Amino acid sequence: MSYKLQFAELLPYWNVLLYGLAFTIVLTVVSTVAGIAVGTAGAAARTFGPGWLGRVVAVYVELIRNTPFIVQLFFIFFGLPALGLKLSETTAAFLAMVINLGAYSTEIIRAGIEAVPKGHIEAGLSLAMSKWEVLRHVVLNQAFRKIYPALSSQIIIVMLGSAVVSQISAEDLTYAANFVASRNFRNFEVYLLAALAYLLLALLTRSLLRALGRVIFKAR
Amino acid sequence: MSLVSIRDVRKSFGTNEVLKGVSLDIAKGDVVAIIGRSGSGKSTLLRCINGLETYQSGSIVADGIEVAGAATNLRELRRHVGMVFQQFNLFPHLTAAENVMLAPTVVNKVSKAEARATAAEVLAKVGLSEKMDAYPSELSGGQQQRVAIARSLAMRPKVLLCDEITSALDPELVNEVLRVVEQLAREGMTLILVTHEMRFARDVGTKLVFMHHGKVHEEGVPKEVFAAPRTPELQQFVGQVG
Ligand SMILES: Nc1ncnc2c1ncn2[C@@H]1O[C@H](COP(=O)(O)OP(=O)(O)O)[C@@H](O)[C@H]1O
Ligand SMILES: [Mg+2]
Numbered sequence: 001m002s003y004k005l006q007f008a009e010l011l012p013y014w015n016v017l018l019y020g021l022a023f024t025i026v027l028t029v030v031s032t033v034a035g036i037a038v039g040t041a042g043a044a045a046r047t048f049g050p051g052w053l054g055r056v057v058a059v060y061v062e063l064i065r066n067t068p069f070i071v072q073l074f075f076i077f078f079g080l081p082a083l084g085l086k087l088s089e090t091t092a093a094f095l096a097m098v099i100n101l102g103a104y105s106t107e108i109i110r111a112g113i114e115a116v117p118k119g120h121i122e123a124g125l126s127l128a129m130s131k132w133e134v135l136r137h138v139v140l141n142q143a144f145r146k147i148y149p150a151l152s153s154q155i156i157i158v159m160l161g162s163a164v165v166s167q168i169s170a171e172d173l174t175y176a177a178n179f180v181a182s183r184n185f186r187n188f189e190v191y192l193l194a195a196l197a198y199l200l201l202a203l204l205t206r207s208l209l210r211a212l213g214r215v216i217f218k219a220r
Numbered sequence: 221m222s223l224v225s226i227r228d229v230r231k232s233f234g235t236n237e238v239l240k241g242v243s244l245d246i247a248k249g250d251v252v253a254i255i256g257r258s259g260s261g262k263s264t265l266l267r268c269i270n271g272l273e274t275y276q277s278g279s280i281v282a283d284g285i286e287v288a289g290a291a292t293n294l295r296e297l298r299r300h301v302g303m304v305f306q307q308f309n310l311f312p313h314l315t316a317a318e319n320v321m322l323a324p325t326v327v328n329k330v331s332k333a334e335a336r337a338t339a340a341e342v343l344a345k346v347g348l349s350e351k352m353d354a355y356p357s358e359l360s361g362g363q364q365q366r367v368a369i370a371r372s373l374a375m376r377p378k379v380l381l382c383d384e385i386t387s388a389l390d391p392e393l394v395n396e397v398l399r400v401v402e403q404l405a406r407e408g409m410t411l412i413l414v415t416h417e418m419r420f421a422r423d424v425g426t427k428l429v430f431m432h433h434g435k436v437h438e439e440g441v442p443k444e445v446f447a448a449p450r451t452p453e454l455q456q457f458v459g460q461v462g
Contacts, residue, residue: 123309127323
């Protein structure tokens with residue numbers, strides 16, 4: 001164990017690494033927002049929508065939850081062109097992330113909706129609200145409050161899992177690390193730095209989500 | 221003309237017939253107390269009146285609106301027919317005032333300010349002016365139930381359905397809720413109450429309905445019916461609870 005760390009050799013590539021970090025952050029934020037929007041719609045369809053729509057959503061959820069993310073990504077990027085749908089690396093990466101988080105959050109949010117007492121829904125209906133108004137004003141707030149920790153964990157999982165998009169050359173943090181390592185051969189330093197960056201990002205995201213949760217669901 | 225007219229209503233859950241031809245006429249200002257054993261169909265009957273349950277045959281007309289399956293204008297019906305539940309069902313993420321304001325703002329599209337004024341008025345009526353900004357978790361059961369009553373009143377219903385609204389309360393909290401209901405009755409509100417409070421049914425009710433096995437088994441003026449129940453089933457029931 002006499003390896004000498006040479007972090008200085010990463011310096012010439014700081015802009016590549018920074019770009020990768022920024023890509024990963026933007027990818028995570030966008031897919032979190034869009035994925036939760038998809039998840040909310042999916043969960044609403046499964047619990048409050050017509051039966052056929054609920055079944056369509058169920059198939060989507062099971063399809064995504066029972067296949068590897070990397071295969072979903074490859075299917076979108078390498079598979080879809082066969083149907084004439086050719087996406088850029090970046091678009092494919094974002095799309096795959098949203099579809100993936102959308103499926104997982106559908107399940108999480110659905111569990112939250114189903115945990116809301118039926119009596120609250122009936123009380124809302126008895127006040128002449130439509131079921132969509134009840135969903136929006138009575139159910140969702142309570143549901144999100146209940147599943148917020150689970151959803152937060154899923155966001156972190158997806159953020160870390162996003163490293164896979166480097167496999168289609170979307171220029172995220174892992175892609176940047178691969179790139180630098182292939183140039184200066186400082187694999188140890190590069191991947192140590194990348195690992196630290198992911199670790200920091202995960203811890204930061206966790207505390208950010210916790211703070212956000214405290215604001216949205218202010219303490220009673 | 222009756223405000224609520226129920227004609228030969230039959231309702232089954234699967235093969236279990238729960239309402240076996242119920243007919244009732246309720247006039248404006250009536251205070252109808254529905255009593256009967258658990259499982260006799262009391263809740264189901266109330267829930268049919270505001271469309272929370274559908275029924276298979278017969279007819280229900282409430283304030284001129286026919287309650288008839290998919291074609292019913294449920295929104296219009298429920299603006300006229302309020303309901304209060306045994307379990308209060310306050311929305312836990314909203315304060316007392318916000319609970320009361322929700323339906324007026326969402327359904328009737330009144331302004332926040334106007335809704336808040338209405339909330340202040342109805343919460344004062346149930347004696348909870350100081351609790352406007354309290355969350356349900358900060359209120360006692362009796363207070364929560366009074367907020368639930370105020371929440372229904374904010375929609376200015378013509379009829380209020382109350383399903384055992386004191387049954388989930390500690391005994392010492394029952395009276396504060398009953399007093400509110402009694403005041404509503406005095407003001408002329410039409411009330412249909414499922415209750416186990418026999419004294420209340422006798423003293424405040426204008427009409428007593430005894431349900432047994434999915435039918436109206438006996439009905440009449442509460443004082444007379446309690447003084448001389450005609451059927452052995454009601455005699456036995458009154459003997460048990462009274
Ligand atoms: N949603 C339901 N599904 C199936 N059976 C039900 C449902 N609701 C009520 N019942 C049945 O209908 C009967 C009458 O119930 P209910 O109207 O609640 O009686 P009560 O309010 O007089 O106690 C009971 O046998 C009950 O089990
Ligand atoms: Mg009941």
